[in-house]
Amino acid sequence: MSEVKKIATRESYGNALVELGKKYDDVVVLDADLAAATKTGTFKKAFPERHIDCGIAECNMMGVAAGIATTGKIPFASSFAMFAAGRAFEQIRNSIGYPKLNVKIGATHASISVGEDGATHQCNEDIALMRTIPGMVVINPADDIEAKAAVQAAYEHVGPVYLRFGRAAVPVINDNPEYKFELGKAVTLKEGTDVTIIASGLPVSESLAAAEKLAADGISAAVINMHTIKPLDEAAVIEAAEKTGKIVTVEEHSVIGGLGSAVCDVVAQKAPAKVLKIGVNDVFGESGPAAALIKKYGLDADSICEKVKEFVK
Amino acid sequence: MNKTELMKTANEIRKGIVTAVHSAKSGHPGGSLSAADIYTYLFFEEMNIDPKDPKKADRDRFVLSKGHTAPGYYSTLANRGFFPVEDLTTLRKVGSYLQGHPDMKHIPGVDMSSGSLGQGISAAVGMAISAKLSGDDYRVYTLLGDGEIQEGQVWEASMLAAHRKLDNLVVIVDNNNLQIDGAITDVNSPYPIDKKFEAFNFHVINIDGHDFDAIAAAFKEARETKGQPTAIIAKTVKGKNVSFMENQASWHGAAPNDEQYATAMADLEKVGEALCQK
Numbered sequence: 001m002s003e004v005k006k007i008a009t010r011e012s013y014g015n016a017l018v019e020l021g022k023k024y025d026d027v028v029v030l031d032a033d034l035a036a037a038t039k040t041g042t043f044k045k046a047f048p049e050r051h052i053d054c055g056i057a058e059c060n061m062m063g064v065a066a067g068i069a070t071t072g073k074i075p076f077a078s079s080f081a082m083f084a085a086g087r088a089f090e091q092i093r094n095s096i097g098y099p100k101l102n103v104k105i106g107a108t109h110a111s112i113s114v115g116e117d118g119a120t121h122q123c124n125e126d127i128a129l130m131r132t133i134p135g136m137v138v139i140n141p142a143d144d145i146e147a148k149a150a151v152q153a154a155y156e157h158v159g160p161v162y163l164r165f166g167r168a169a170v171p172v173i174n175d176n177p178e179y180k181f182e183l184g185k186a187v188t189l190k191e192g193t194d195v196t197i198i199a200s201g202l203p204v205s206e207s208l209a210a211a212e213k214l215a216a217d218g219i220s221a222a223v224i225n226m227h228t229i230k231p232l233d234e235a236a237v238i239e240a241a242e243k244t245g246k247i248v249t250v251e252e253h254s255v256i257g258g259l260g261s262a263v264c265d266v267v268a269q270k271a272p273a274k275v276l277k278i279g280v281n282d283v284f285g286e287s288g289p290a291a292a293l294i295k296k297y298g299l300d301a302d303s304i305c306e307k308v309k310e311f312v313k
Numbered sequence: 314m315n316k317t318e319l320m321k322t323a324n325e326i327r328k329g330i331v332t333a334v335h336s337a338k339s340g341h342p343g344g345s346l347s348a349a350d351i352y353t354y355l356f357f358e359e360m361n362i363d364p365k366d367p368k369k370a371d372r373d374r375f376v377l378s379k380g381h382t383a384p385g386y387y388s389t390l391a392n393r394g395f396f397p398v399e400d401l402t403t404l405r406k407v408g409s410y411l412q413g414h415p416d417m418k419h420i421p422g423v424d425m426s427s428g429s430l431g432q433g434i435s436a437a438v439g440m441a442i443s444a445k446l447s448g449d450d451y452r453v454y455t456l457l458g459d460g461e462i463q464e465g466q467v468w469e470a471s472m473l474a475a476h477r478k479l480d481n482l483v484v485i486v487d488n489n490n491l492q493i494d495g496a497i498t499d500v501n502s503p504y505p506i507d508k509k510f511e512a513f514n515f516h517v518i519n520i521d522g523h524d525f526d527a528i529a530a531a532f533k534e535a536r537e538t539k540g541q542p543t544a545i546i547a548k549t550v551k552g553k554n555v556s557f558m559e560n561q562a563s564w565h566g567a568a569p570n571d572e573q574y575a576t577a578m579a580d581l582e583k584v585g586e587a588l589c590q591k
Contacts, residue, residue, distance in 0.1 A: 028443075028446065049446070050446065052442060052477075054469075054473055055469075055472070055473065055476075057466075057469035057472070057473070059431075059432075059435070059465075059466045059469060060435045060438070060466055060469035060470045060473060061435075062435070063432050063433075063434075063435020063436050063438070063439065063466070063470065064435050064436070064438050064439035064442065064470070064473065065439060066425070066435070066436045066439060067376075067425065067435065067436035067437060067438060067439020067440040067441075067442070067443065068439040068440070068442060068443045069439075070374075070417070070424060070425055070436065070439070070440060071439075071440055071443040071444070071447075071449075073443055073446070073447075075439075090429060091429075091432055091435070091466075094426070094428065094429040094432060095425075095426070095427075095429075095432045095435070095436060098416075098426050099416075099417050099418060099425065099426035100418065
C-alpha cells in the first residue's frame with residue numbers, strides 16, 4: 001500500500017485562498033497576527049495589497065470584516081478558532097450575523113489536535129457557539145480536498161460562513177474523481193447495516209479506519225462524513241436512524257453543542273434512535289503531541305472501534 | 314443651508330426624537346438630543362448621500378457606533394427624506410422596521426447595524442479600508458459616545474485606522490459627559506479624550522458640538538487632513554434643548570410621559586419660534 005498523503009486543513013485554507021484570489025478581485029483576507037500559522041501568509045505573499053493584518057485584535061478584525069463586506073467585497077477573517085469563535089463571539093453575532101453580512105470566518109487550530117499549546121488554545125466549543133447564530137453556515141472539512149472545496153463553496157454562498165480547520169496533518173481521503181462538495185449535503189463514505197458512524201473533521205478518517213476494524217469483528221458500520229454542521233443534512237440523519245437504528249457521532253469538539261447535539265436534535269424529533277456521542281467529554285484539553293492527545297481523548301480509530309463495539313453489543 | 318436653516322432643521326429632528334421615544338414608551342432621548350446638531354450637519358451638509366438612492370455606490374458612509382441613539386439617527390433620516398417622518402412613532406413597536414437599534418437590513422439609509430457598543434467604529438474602519446483598497450473616494454463617518462470609548466475595541470479600531478492612514482475616516486465623539494450610571498468622570502473617566510486620540514495618531518479637533526460654524530469648520534479641516542484619520546471631540550449637552558432632560562443622566566434611556574412630552578415639545582416650539590425671528 002502506498003503511503004497516505006497527509007496535509008493539515010489550515011494549509012489547504014491558505015492554498016485555497018490563493019486560488020480564490022487569482023479568480024476573484026473582491027476577495028480580501030484579514031488576519032490577527034497569525035498569518036504564518038493560519039496560512040493566510042500564503043495569500044499575503046501572492047496578494048499583499050489584499051491582505052489586512054489587524055494585529056492582535058480579533059474583535060476589531062471581525063468588525064472590520066463586517067465593514068468591508070458592506071461595500072461588496074468578500075472578506076475572509078482568520079484566526080485560531082479560540083479567538084475567532086470564542087473571543088469575538090459577540091462581534092460575530094452582532095456585527096456579522098445579525099446584519100447577515102457576507103463575511104467568511106476561517107478558523108484554524110480547532111480543538112485538541114492543536115497539541116502542545118494546550119487547553120487555552122484548544123477550542124472545543126466553537127461549533128456549539130457558531131451554530132446558535134441565525135443564518136450562520138458551519139463547515140468542518142475532513143481533509144485537504146474537502147477543505148479547498150469548502151473554501152470555494154463558502155465564497156459562492158451569500159451570507160456568513162464559519163470554516164473550521166485543523167493544525168495537524170490529516171490523511172487525504174477524498175482524492176477521487178467522483179468527489180463533489182455540496183454545502184449541507186452529507187457524504188456517505190461507507191455503507192453498513194448495524195450502526196452508522198456520523199463524523200466530522202479530523203475524526204472522519206479515524207472513523208473510516210474504525211469501520212474497517214469493526215468489519216473484521218463482524219460489525220457492519222456505515223460511515224457518513226458530515227462536513228456541514230449547519231445547515232445539517234437532516235435527511236441523511238433520518239435515513240441513518242431508520243436504516244441502522246443506532247448512530248454514533250464522532251467529533252473533535254465538546255460533546256456539548258456540536259455535531260452530536262445537532263444529530264440528537266434531529267433524531268429526537270424525527271427518527272428516534274439510540275445515539276452515542278464521541279467527542280471531548282466536557283473537559284479542557286492539555287499539552288502534548290496531537291496524535292497522543294487524539295488517542296488519550298478517545299478519537300483515534302482503536303478507541304472509536306472499542307466504543308462502537310460496546311454500543312452495538 | 315445657512316446656519317439658521319440648520320438650526321431649524323436640528324430643532325425639527327429634536328422634535329422627532331422626543332415624539333418617537335414618547336410613542337415607544339422607551340428609548341434613548343438624552344444622547345440623541347446631544348448629537349442632533351452633529352446629525353443635522355452630517356446628513357444635510359457634509360455627506361454625499363441621496364434619499365432617493367440610499368445604496369448608491371459612491372455614497373459617503375455613516376456608522377452610528379453609539380447605536381442606542383437610534384431615535385436621533387432615525388429622526389435625521391426621516392427629515393432628510395429617507396422614509397416618512399410619520400413612521401417615527403412606530404419606533405420599537407412589534408413589526409416596525411424602526412428597531413430599537415439600527416438595522417441595516419430594513420432601514421433605508423442605514424449603512425451598518427449597530428447597538429453593541431464599541432463595534433460600529435470597527436465596521437467604519439472596514440469601510441474606509443475597503444475604499445482605500447479599491448481607490449473609491451467616498452468618506453466614512455462614525456459617531457461614538459464618550460461612555461462608549463470605555464470599550465477596548467474602540468482603541469483596537471483606532472490603532473488600525475491610524476496605522477493604515479485612513480484619512481477618509483472621521484470619528485466623532487459626542488462628549489456629553491454622561492453615561493447610564495452617571496458622569497463619565499465618576500464611572501470610569503476616559504479623559505483626556507483628545508490626548509488619547511492624539512496618542513493613537515489621529516488628527517484631533519475639539520469643538521462645541523452645538524455650534525454649526527465650529528462643526529462645519531471641523532469637517533472641512535478633516536477633509537483637508539491627509540495621511541491620518543480625524544477625531545472630532547464634540548462637547549455637547551445631554552438632553553439639549555429639553556429643559557428637564559438637560560445634563561441629566563436619568564434621561565439617558567427613559568421615555569417622557571404625556572405631561573413631560575408636552576413640556577418637551579413646548580420647549581422645542583419655543584426654540585423654533587426664536588429661530589423664526591432671526
